Amino acid sequence: MATATFKIWRGDADGGELKEYTTELTEGMVVLDAVHQIQAEQAHDMAVRWNCKAGKCGSCSAEVNGQPKLMCMTRMGDLPTDRPITVEPLKAFPLMKDLVTDVSWNYEVKKRIRPFKPRRPDFEDGSWEMHQSDVDRVQEFRKCIECYLCQDVCHVLREHHMHDEFVGPRFFVHNAALEMHPLDTEDRREDLRTSQGIGLCNITKCCTKVCPEGITITDNAIIPLKERIVDQAYDPVRKLIQLVTGR
Amino acid sequence: MDFSRHEHDVLIIGSGGAGLRAAIEASAAGASVGLVCKSLLGKAHTVMAEGGMAAALANVDERDGWAVHFADTMRGGQYLNNWKMAEIHAKESPDRVRELEEWGAVFDRTKDGRILQRNFGGHAHPRLAHVGDRTGLEMIRTLQDHGVHQGFDDYQECTVTRLLKDGDRVVGAFGYDRESGQFRVFHAGAVILATGGLGRAFKITSNSWECTGDGHSLGYHAGAELIDMEFIQFHPTGMVWPPSVRGILVTEGVRGEGGALTNSEGRRFMYDDIPPLYTNQTADTPEEGWRYVVGDRDARRPAELLTRDHVARCILREVKEGRGSPHGGVFLDIAWIKDRIPNGAEHIKKKLPAMYHQFKALADIDITEEPMEVGPTTHYVMGGLRVDADTQMCTVAGLYAAGECAAGLHGANRLGGNSLSDLIVFGQRAGEHAASYADEHGRGTLEDSQIEAAHREAMAPLERQDQTDGAGPYGVQFELQDMMQEKVGIIREEGTLSEAVEEIAALARRADLIGVIGDRKFNPGWHTTLDLRHLLSNSEACARAALERKESRGAHSRIDFPDKDKEWGGFTVVLKRGSGGGMEVRRDPLPPVREDLQKIIEEQS
Ligand SMILES: Cc1cc2nc3c(=O)[nH]c(=O)nc-3n(C[C@H](O)[C@H](O)[C@H](O)COP(=O)(O)OP(=O)(O)OC[C@H]3O[C@@H](n4cnc5c(N)ncnc54)[C@H](O)[C@@H]3O)c2cc1C
Ligand code: SF4
Ligand code: SF4
Numbered sequence: 001m002a003t004a005t006f007k008i009w010r011g012d013a014d015g016g017e018l019k020e021y022t023t024e025l026t027e028g029m030v031v032l033d034a035v036h037q038i039q040a041e042q043a044h045d046m047a048v049r050w051n052c053k054a055g056k057c058g059s060c061s062a063e064v065n066g067q068p069k070l071m072c073m074t075r076m077g078d079l080p081t082d083r084p085i086t087v088e089p090l091k092a093f094p095l096m097k098d099l100v101t102d103v104s105w106n107y108e109v110k111k112r113i114r115p116f117k118p119r120r121p122d123f124e125d126g127s128w129e130m131h132q133s134d135v136d137r138v139q140e141f142r143k144c145i146e147c148y149l150c151q152d153v154c155h156v157l158r159e160h161h162m163h164d165e166f167v168g169p170r171f172f173v174h175n176a177a178l179e180m181h182p183l184d185t186e187d188r189r190e191d192l193r194t195s196q197g198i199g200l201c202n203i204t205k206c207c208t209k210v211c212p213e214g215i216t217i218t219d220n221a222i223i224p225l226k227e228r229i230v231d232q233a234y235d236p237v238r239k240l241i242q243l244v245t246g247r
Numbered sequence: 248m249d250f251s252r253h254e255h256d257v258l259i260i261g262s263g264g265a266g267l268r269a270a271i272e273a274s275a276a277g278a279s280v281g282l283v284c285k286s287l288l289g290k291a292h293t294v295m296a297e298g299g300m301a302a303a304l305a306n307v308d309e310r311d312g313w314a315v316h317f318a319d320t321m322r323g324g325q326y327l328n329n330w331k332m333a334e335i336h337a338k339e340s341p342d343r344v345r346e347l348e349e350w351g352a353v354f355d356r357t358k359d360g361r362i363l364q365r366n367f368g369g370h371a372h373p374r375l376a377h378v379g380d381r382t383g384l385e386m387i388r389t390l391q392d393h394g395v396h397q398g399f400d401d402y403q404e405c406t407v408t409r410l411l412k413d414g415d416r417v418v419g420a421f422g423y424d425r426e427s428g429q430f431r432v433f434h435a436g437a438v439i440l441a442t443g444g445l446g447r448a449f450k451i452t453s454n455s456w457e458c459t460g461d462g463h464s465l466g467y468h469a470g471a472e473l474i475d476m477e478f479i480q481f482h483p484t485g486m487v488w489p490p491s492v493r494g495i496l497v498t499e500g501v502r503g504e505g506g507a508l509t510n511s512e513g514r515r516f517m518y519d520d521i522p523p524l525y526t527n528q529t530a531d532t533p534e535e536g537w538r539y540v541v542g543d544r545d546a547r548r549p550a551e552l553l554t555r556d557h558v559a560r561c562i563l564r565e566v567k568e569g570r571g572s573p574h575g576g577v578f579l580d581i582a583w584i585k586d587r588i589p590n591g592a593e594h595i596k597k598k599l600p601a602m603y604h605q606f607k608a609l610a611d612i613d614i615t616e617e618p619m620e621v622g623p624t625t626h627y628v629m630g631g632l633r634v635d636a637d638t639q640m641c642t643v644a645g646l647y648a649a650g651e652c653a654a655g656l657h658g659a660n661r662l663g664g665n666s667l668s669d670l671i672v673f674g675q676r677a678g679e680h681a682a683s684y685a686d687e688h689g690r691g692t693l694e695d696s697q698i699e700a701a702h703r704e705a706m707a708p709l710e711r712q713d714q715t716d717g718a719g720p721y722g723v724q725f726e727l728q729d730m731m732q733e734k735v736g737i738i739r740e741e742g743t744l745s746e747a748v749e750e751i752a753a754l755a756r757r758a759d760l761i762g763v764i765g766d767r768k769f770n771p772g773w774h775t776t777l778d779l780r781h782l783l784s785n786s787e788a789c790a791r792a793a794l795e796r797k798e799s800r801g802a803h804s805r806i807d808f809p810d811k812d813k814e815w816g817g818f819t820v821v822l823k824r825g826s827g828g829g830m831e832v833r834r835d836p837l838p839p840v841r842e843d844l845q846k847i848i849e850e851q852s
C-alpha cells in the first residue's frame with residue numbers, strides 16, 4: 001500500500017510546530033481525506049474545518065505545500081509524494097488551533113458594506129424584468145464561496161496587515177456584485193475609495209490566480225470598480241447628470 | 248460550572264435556509280433573536296443544494312399553478328403527506344422565491360426576462376427556480392447577506408447539546424463553542440429547531456459532518472414526537488468512484504437537462520419499468536422524453552425523471568443483475584445531447600458548471616465527453632419532528648421546527664426542489680409564530696438543575712479519559728454507519744431490522760463509555776462523541792419505524808412486504824420517548840384530505 005508523509009501545523013496562538021504523520025493512500029484521495037484519516041487514527045484532537053467535501057462551502061481552506069488551496073479539491077495524485085506534504089493554516093488571519101484560523105474579521109467587513117437596495121418592482125407581483133445578458137456578469141461574482149483564499153494571498157493583508165484600511169479582494173467582488181446588479185440603486189463608490197481602500201490594490205492579480213471558483217477578480221471586479229470611482233471623481237458631465245437625475 | 252448566559256425572545260438552532268429565514272422573520276416581528284450554528288455562517292448544508300427550488304411561478308409553462316404543484320407533491324409523497332402543509336407550501340412558495348429576488352438573489356432568466364424554471368423528477372411542469380447547479384449557494388448567501396442587517400445575534404461554531412425546560416415547556420438550550428470549548432446557556436421564550444438532516448447515520452451519503460440529526464434527537468429527548476422516520480431518501484445518483492468521493496451528489500439537474508441512465512449493455516433501462524401512478528405522465532420512448540426536455544408541450548417526461556425512490560431501486564436492480572458499471576453503479580450520460588443540439592459541450596458547461604468541475608477535478612472525467620458512473624446515496628430524511636401545519640410548533644410547548652428536521656410536507660418521498668422551497672415557506676412561518684408565542688408567554692423560568700444536568704452530560708466523555716472504548720468515537724460511528732447502510736438501507740426486511748435495533752442498543756452502551764483525550768478546546772474527538780448520541784437515537788427511530796411499517800411505499804422498501812398496502816396508506820408511524828426512557832412506537836390515523844383538495848388530486852391524476 002502506498003503511503004504519504006505529511007507535515008501538519010499543530011498548535012495555537014501561543015506557538016506550535018509542524019508535526020510529521022504518515023498515512024496510507026487510496027485511489028482518488030484528496031488532501032482533506034488524508035487529514036481526516038490522520039485525525040481518526042493518530043490525532044483525535046486535530047482541528048480542521050470542512051463541510052461539503054465538494055468545493056462548495058469554502059470551509060477547508062489551507063496552505064498545501066505553501067499554496068492556498070481547498071483541501072477537499074486537492075488530489076493527492078497531483079502532489080509529489082517523494083517528500084513530505086506540508087499543510088498549514090491561512091496566514092492572513094489570526095490562528096486559533098492547528099488548521100483553523102479566526103476569519104471573523106471577514107464577517108465584520110461584510111456587515112459594513114451597504115446592502116442591496118433594489119429599484120421599485122416592474123410588475124405587480126413584486127418581480128422584475130432582467131435578462132440573462134444583464135446578469136451574466138453578476139452571476140460570476142455570486143459564485144464566490146467565501147473561502148478567503150484570495151484574502152490570504154493578497155499582500156496588503158498578508159504582509160502589510162492593513163485590515164483596518166483595506167477590505168480585500170473578496171469584498172471587492174462583493175461590492176462589484178452589488179454595484180453591477182441591474183436592480184441596485186445604492187452607490188458604494190465613495191466607501192470603496194475611502195474606508196475600503198481600493199486604491200491600495202496594485203493589481204498584482206495574485207487573488208485571481210488562487211480563486212477556486214475561477215472568478216476573474218482583478219479584471220472583472222476590481223478594475224471596473226476602480227474605473228467607476230475615477231469616473232465619479234473626475235467626470236463633470238457624469239456629475240451633472242447625477243445632480244439632475246438623483247442617481 | 249463556567250458558562251456565559253444569553254437572553255433572547257427567540258432562539259434559533261441552525262443557520263441553513265430554514266434557520267436564516269426564520270431569523271429574518273422573527274427579527275422583523277420585533278423579537279430579540281439568537282441564531283446558533285455548528286459551522287461558520289453561510290456554510291450550512293443548504294449551501295450544497297444544486298438543482299433548484301420548486302415554486303409554481305408559471306414563468307415557463309403557464310399551465311402550472313399551486314394546485315398542480317400541490318397534487319405533484321402529494322403523489323410524490325404517496326399520499327402520506329400532511330396535506331395542509333402541502334397546500335401551504337404550494338401556495339406560498341412563489342412569493343417566498345420572489346422575495347429572495349427582492350433581497351438580491353440572481354436567478355437564471357427566461358428569454359422574456361423572468362425567473363427561469365427547470366424540469367425535475369415528479370414535477371409536471373418546469374418548476375425549479377435555479378442558478379446553474381449552485382442554487383443552494385444563491386439561497387444561503389442571499390439570506391445571509393440580507394439577514395446580517397436585521398439585527399439578530401449569531402453564535403457561530405457553537406453546538407447545542409441539550410434543550411432546557413420549564414416543566415412541559417422548552418425555555419432554552421445548552422451548548423459549547425467549538426473553538427474554545429466554552430459553555431453557553433441560552434434562555435429564550437421560544438426555540439426553533441432548524442438543524443437539517445441525518446444522512447451521517449449511513450456510510451454512503453451526500454450529507455456533511457453536520458448532518459447528525461441533532462434537532463431530531465434534541466426535540467425527541469425533550470418529549471416531542473417524531474413521525475415518518477422510516478422514510479429516508481436515497482438519491483439515485485451519487486458519485487461511486489473514486490472511493491474517497493463515494494456518495495457526493497450528482498444533481499438531478501443532469502437528468503433534467505436530458506441526461507440518460509444506461510446500463511452496461513447501453514440500454515436506457517428506466518423505460519423498462521414505469522410505475523402505474525406515473526404511466527400517464529411518462530414518455531414511452533427516449534425520443535419522446537428528449538422532445539419534452541427541449542420544450543415540446545405535447546411530449547411527456549423522460550423516464551429518468553421518475554421519482555427518486557423508484558429510480559434508486561431500478562439502479563440497484565441493474566447492478567444486482569449484473570448490468571452495472573465497473574465500480575458498482577450505472578452510467579449517467581449527458582454527453583449524448585451533443586448530437587442533438589448545437590454547441591452541446593458549451594451548453595452542458597453552462598447549465599451544469601459545478602458538475603463539470605466536480606467530475607473533472609475529483610474523478611478525471613470530462614462529462615461533456617464521457618458518461619459518469621453513479622449509484623444511490625443517502626440524501627434526505629422525510630421524517631422528523633411532528634409540527635402543526637400553520638405554526639410549525641412541535642408537540643412540546645415553546646418548541647418549533649422548520650426545514651429538513653421537521654416532517655409532514657414530503658410524506659413517503661420528497662420531490663427534488665421541494666426542500667429549498669420548504670425551508671423558506673416554513674422557516675418564515677416558524678419565525679413569525681415563535682416570535683408571537685414568545686411575546687405572549689414571556690421567557691419562563693430556567694432552573695439551575697436543568698443547566699447542571701446539561702453540563703454533566705457534556706463533560707462526561709472528558710471525565711472518563713482513562714476508560715476509552717478501544718474503537719473510540721470514530722470507531723463506534725463507523726460501525727454504526729456500516730450497519731445502518733446494510734440493515735436499514737434501501738432494501739429492508741424484518742430479520743435484519745430487528746438485528747439493527749439490537750445492535751444500535753449495543754453500540755449505544757459502548758458510546759456511553761467512550762472517554763476522550765485532550766481538553767475542550769477545538770477537540771473533534773469530544774464533538775464526535777457528543778454527536779454520536781444523536782446519531783444513535785435517530786438510527787433507533789429509523790429502524791423501529793421501518794420495522795413497524797409492514798408494506799413498501801415511497802422510500803421505504805421491504806422485501807418481506809413488497810407491495811403497497813391500502814390500509815397502511817392511512818397511517819403515520821409516531822415515535823415518542825416513553826416515561827421509562829425507552830422509545831415508544833405508535834400508529835396514528837391520517838386525517839382525511841379536505842374535500843376541495845381531494846378533488847384537485849383526482850383531477851390532476
Ligand atoms: C448535495 C445536495 C444537494 C441538494 N440539492 C437540493 C436541491 O437542488 N433542491 C432542494 O430542494 N433540496 C436539495 N437538497 C436538500 C436540501 O439542501 C436540504 O434539505 C436543506 O438544505 C436543509 O436545510 P435546513 O435549513 O433544514 O438545514 P441545513 O442547511 O442542513 O442547516 C442545518 C443547520 O443547523 C445547524 N446545526 C445542526 N445541529 C446543530 C446543533 N446541535 N447545534 C447548533 N447548530 C446545529 C448546522 O450548523 C446548520 O447551520 C440537497 C441536499 C444535498 C446534500
Ligand atoms: S490584485 Fe489587488 S486585491 Fe488582488 S491580490 Fe493583488 S493587490 Fe490584492
Ligand atoms: S473570490 Fe474566489 S478566492 Fe475569494 S473568497 Fe470568493 S471564491 Fe474564494
Ligand code: FES
Nearest residue numbers: 052053058060072
Ligand atoms: S469542504 Fe467545502 S469547500 Fe472543501
